[in-house]
Amino acid sequence: MHGTSIDFRWATDGDLPELARLYAARNGVNSIDHVRHQQYIRFLEYKYARNPQAPRGVRILVALEGSTIVGMRPVLPFTWMLNGQRYQGEWGTDFVVSGQHRGKGIGTGLIREWHERSGSIAALASAPASRHIYDKLGLRLFEDVPLAVAIIRPTLAFRQAMGLRVKIATVGAAGWKFVAAALAGQAPEFNIEPVGEFPAEMDPALVELSAAYRAIVVRTCATLNWRFGPEALTRHHRGIATDGKRVRGYVVTRAGYDRRGVSGGIIADILSAAGDEQTYRGLVRYALDHFRGNPAVSAVVCRASHPALLSALRAEGFAIIRRGHSFMFHPDRSQVDPEDVAPTDQWHLTLGDSDGHFTFPWEAGSPSALDQRIAQ
Template sequence: MQSVRYLPQHQSAIEGLLDDVPFKSSIWQWQFEAMAGDEGFDPVVIEKDGRIIGFNGVIPADVLYRGESVAALWSCDFYVDVTCRGQGVGRFIKQTLVKKSPLIMTFGVSEAAAQVLKRIGWVQATDVYHYRYTRLWRKPRYLAMQLLQRFNLLRGLWRRAVPFDCNLQWTESLPEAVEVDALWQRVEAGYQKVVRRNYRYLNWRYQQHPLASYRFLCARDSNRGELLGMLVVREHHGIVRLVDWVGALKDEVLPRAMIRDCLFHYRAAHQFTATTTSATGFSQALTDLGFFPSRTRPAFFVTSCLPQDQDPAQGWFLTAGDSDGEFLQAARNHYQATGMGKGEYANS
């Protein structure tokens, strides 16, 4: 087997490997090519006897990493032909992948993929949590969740009393690019490791997605009208996902006001979810308003060859929007809602 340079004619064969993603052709250009830059889409493609047997997609990421800009990669869509599994193809794919960037991340991987990553030295974060908030009070199996939720609400009661004067507005589109970029420039110095939430990224990630619709809750200063923060939300069948947060890392007051408004705005929803790292204002705000961490944690892995990088998986700010699993689930929800197909997505 050998690694070969990706060519457009490979797409159909690669989609054949992704047999659990029937809508892949509809998001291929957006996911893989829109942000690829001048060098073009450069995934790992493994060929044997003229047949493609393995694939690992990549998405470029503009990362702020300990005060420096790093051209990193997200690893996604890791697949091995079913007839070739257990033969070292997965390891070969990952060994080829790490040559493409000094910093590579993957978020929300399957257990099988996680085992491969651990064996070849990728590092897993220990501070990523999936939070839930439920309104399914009448089901006995939710009793423990109800008790934990109420405990968090009581514990955070004194925090919620802090006043905050801002205007909150729900919109179907992002604010103007100049406003979004100005917001990010003001707050990014507070982050240690993060994918830059500038307009170019947010526009691609949330507004240009061909099979998903997101809403934006914008907070503005009551006097100056200055953009202070944004919450990105997606709703499907009564489940509201708090997909992304853009604002000051340690600010608890603003995200608390915005999450509270979200709970009221979607008062008919029966469940809310959010994924993020701990020790941030956003995670504290979630806890104060009754959200509780689930037992299972999302798997976030990093491999780095940056100088003196001893702990590459710690110190990140992450949300569900960083995971390809979220935008693939959004695509699948649309796919199912339009009657084009059925089934659950299993992120690999």
């Protein structure tokens, strides 16, 4: 297809300035000054070199025509737990091919090269058209992760942009305290409090909360703080639910904008024990309360797969829409029988910022919105 004209290799730190220009051009910024260029370099360095699960440094596969970088596929290493066993994997994200080189098979080449070089057992595809590529590589489709949407301010711009008919969330504000007894008998009261960062002593609780899920991306406080903490390049709000004796869960939210300027809120990550719908409802309501305090937010979205979380989202006024992101798994590389993986009813795939790092409607951002997020 390309002969010897296109080569592939892993990027080095010295490639970051050129990669920053390529990434900026993808977001519509074709003329970039020094300050903005440094912001994009910082964005790539933070996201791909400071990931606690990336000890080998920057993990960005690049495509070259001669000595010029014409495409890149950054990847984010993660630990995935399946039926109690831990596996290493890599998500592909921030996929870019320069405008004049699109349609030449470079994107397919990057996916194939990444698959051969990384040894990854998992992948995520946002476009149905790309699924056949993963299928040929031996990855099996296991789940189309649903998108949950709640409209809290049904503006005309939002309805026109999304083209969706979804019901409006009508649950009233509940403040920072959520009383589980209001949902089920005499269940104990628990509080949800905002935190600046996730404390390291919370790691055992994260292990305990994750234990009952058939499949889940492993969380640690170091990884959560890298992705959602005060130093992260986008502003997140973090809330932890406790009942005085133990941690019952947490939720992470942030606001964003799509390319049409429609504002929305994202439940970027959320976790409680499997089957604990009470805590999930409290965390979802906490997130809605937070967004109702921002008059610019029109709607709130969350990707979720576990029945307890989906039930909590429905109870708080979300409509569940099945579309978009697909989770795929490589059974041969993991030496796991596919029949042992299915069904997926005990999977916890929020596929928000922490799991998939994929672009949702309000994460994409116009160039100005992206620049503002990077500068924060």
